[in-house]
Amino acid sequence: xxxxxxxxxRVARYRMVGKKCPACxxxxxxxxxxxxxxxxxxxxxxxxxxxxxxGKVYSYTVxxxxxLGYELQKPYIMAIVEMEEGPRVTGQIVDCxxxxxxxxxxxxxxxxxxxxxxKDGVIVYGYKFVPDx
Amino acid sequence: MRDVAIIxxxxxxxxxxxxRSLRDLAVEAGLKAVEDANIYAKEIDAIFGGxxxxxxxIGQDHLATIIADFAGLAEHNVPAVKVxxxxxxxxAALHMGFMAVASGLYDMVLVxxxxxxxxxxxxxxxxxLASAADREWEVTFGAxxxxxxxxxxxxxxxxxxxxxxxxxMFPVVAHENASKNPMAQLRNRITVEKVLNAPVIADPLTLLxxxxxxxxxxxxxxxxxxxxxxxxxxxxxxxxxxxTTDYISIHSRPSITTVKANVExxxxxxxxxxxxxxxxxxxxxxxxxxxxxxxxxEDLGFxxxxxxxxxxEEGQIALGGKLPVNPSGGLKAKGHPVGATGVGQVVETVIQxxxxxGERQVDGAKRALTHNVGGTASSVFVHILEVV
Numbered sequence: 001x002x003x004x005x006x007x008x009x010r011v012a013r014y015r016m017v018g019k020k021c022p023a024c025x026x027x028x029x030x031x032x033x034x035x036x037x038x039x040x041x042x043x044x045x046x047x048x049x050x051x052x053x054x055g056k057v058y059s060y061t062v063x064x065x066x067x068l069g070y071e072l073q074k075p076y077i078m079a080i081v082e083m084e085e086g087p088r089v090t091g092q093i094v095d096c097x098x099x100x101x102x103x104x105x106x107x108x109x110x111x112x113x114x115x116x117x118x119k120d121g122v123i124v125y126g127y128k129f130v131p132d133x
Numbered sequence: 134m135r136d137v138a139i140i141x142x143x144x145x146x147x148x149x150x151x152x153r154s155l156r157d158l159a160v161e162a163g164l165k166a167v168e169d170a171n172i173y174a175k176e177i178d179a180i181f182g183g184x185x186x187x188x189x190x191i192g193q194d195h196l197a198t199i200i201a202d203f204a205g206l207a208e209h210n211v212p213a214v215k216v217x218x219x220x221x222x223x224x225a226a227l228h229m230g231f232m233a234v235a236s237g238l239y240d241m242v243l244v245x246x247x248x249x250x251x252x253x254x255x256x257x258x259x260x261x262l263a264s265a266a267d268r269e270w271e272v273t274f275g276a277x278x279x280x281x282x283x284x285x286x287x288x289x290x291x292x293x294x295x296x297x298x299x300x301x302m303f304p305v306v307a308h309e310n311a312s313k314n315p316m317a318q319l320r321n322r323i324t325v326e327k328v329l330n331a332p333v334i335a336d337p338l339t340l341l342x343x344x345x346x347x348x349x350x351x352x353x354x355x356x357x358x359x360x361x362x363x364x365x366x367x368x369x370x371x372x373x374x375x376x377t378t379d380y381i382s383i384h385s386r387p388s389i390t391t392v393k394a395n396v397e398x399x400x401x402x403x404x405x406x407x408x409x410x411x412x413x414x415x416x417x418x419x420x421x422x423x424x425x426x427x428x429x430x431e432d433l434g435f436x437x438x439x440x441x442x443x444x445x446e447e448g449q450i451a452l453g454g455k456l457p458v459n460p461s462g463g464l465k466a467k468g469h470p471v472g473a474t475g476v477g478q479v480v481e482t483v484i485q486x487x488x489x490x491g492e493r494q495v496d497g498a499k500r501a502l503t504h505n506v507g508g509t510a511s512s513v514f515v516h517i518l519e520v521v
Contacts (some may be wrong), residue, residue: 061283062336
């Protein structure tokens with residue numbers, strides 16, 4: 001992977017900046033250029049919107065068989081989090097024991113290292129979630 | 134639009150084929166189908182081949198061309214293209230082949246599917262399979278493919294009270310059926326207890342909820358219905374061929390306990406075939422994970438939403454039940470050579486409709502539905518096949 005592939009996503013991944021449709025007002029994350037409800041009415045007009053980072057666990061799992069690059073983290077908690085602004089987001093829950101997670105638990109996004117591509121590869125950063133106590 | 138029939142079928146045994154390459158497997162399935170159709174390979178007007186990951190796994194793209202070449206067809210300059218829709222690639226290839234014959238552009242079409250999965254270590258294959266999800270917004274954040282199924286399962290349990298034991302009935306039935314299928318990969322019988330106590334892959338799913346890593350290939354020969362009887366006494370009509378897509382990521386969908394692409398594919402297929410769920414004698418469902426087939430059973434209208442677990446627990450999905458599910462053994466136990474799966478389901482269905490399934494025969498089967506999906510049912514391919 002070359003640097004631009006990671007670099008171009010930095011605003012969305014570091015600050016959770018999504019998109020809002022000016023026509024219907026719906027907020028999307030991850031960002032998209034076209035609103036699935038308003039179609040071409042929205043194209044080129046989607047507005048940036050920074051999420052608060054707060055949400056609730058919609059569903060979750062504990063992963064024991066990882067994708068490449070996550071060997072050292074397993075077992076780890078993956079979740080779909082429903083954000084205050086509406087969109088649902090896939091991310092890890094950290095600083096939390098697997099047995100303490102439950103659907104509906106409040107969480108907030110934190111900035112973390114996600115992984116890297118080998119010893120000399122690009123380091124990828126982004127959001128993870130922690131319990132919002 | 135012309136009616137389309139299947140006049141020949143072929144498949145390799147599903148399993149770990151250490152001695153054999155992707156092209157060997159594809160050629161075997163294709164040639165068996167040609168032989169079964171009682172034609173010569175040079176009579177094939179076009180080839181559509183399903184494959185998901187050869188580019189990543191064995192570094193080979195341009196796949197349909199290399200297979201046509203090694204099937205001995207380079208001299209005939211036969212048109213051949215690969216069709217890709219992740220784990221739905223086989224179903225996608227069949228949909229393309231169906232269109233080609235129905236439209237009248239080609240008469241005799243070979244549809245194949247193949248996957249070689251044991252040429253890389255398991256972790257690499259897990260990563261290649263994860264590419265069926267959104268690499269930038271799911272996989273980069275740590276999601277594996279089973280973890281997405283696990284989150285669907287957890288939510289289904291939360292919303293409908295589906296139990297861990299009910300989910301386990303799907304793999305238990307799959308292994309029971311596969312024990313009667315000589316072409317299946319995993320022919321051992323298992324119990325609910327075994328499923329629950331197997332190593333956890335992504336909680337609540339264990340190893341025995343998940344389909345295995347499989348090498349294999351499958352193929353069918355399609356022809357216009359009006360000439361099908363010249364080649365075989367038992368043509369099987371494709372009375373519906375439907376494709377749909379959905380949001381690729383489950384996090385973008387309004388619900389993760391139903392898949393609109395499933396519902397729409399079912400609705401369109403029933404309309405195209407002029408039948409309803411009650412007219413279907415058995416189904417081959419895409420049970421990459423137990424939860425995926427449970428949700429499909431509900432979405433395709435065989436049971437009410439939320440009742441899939443209870444239906445399975447009552448034994449209704451077993452051979453002899455109200456709706457036998459995956460008499461072949463399904464992805465779970467027959468095996469899941471990803472790009473071949475959608476075609477392999479159809480091969481099994483034709484065997485059943487011809488009445489040649491031996492010990493696992495569904496009594497009096499006249500009409501069946503196959504359901505093959507890419508990713509978390511982000512793309513769906515439904516076919517209805519019937520005896521005519």
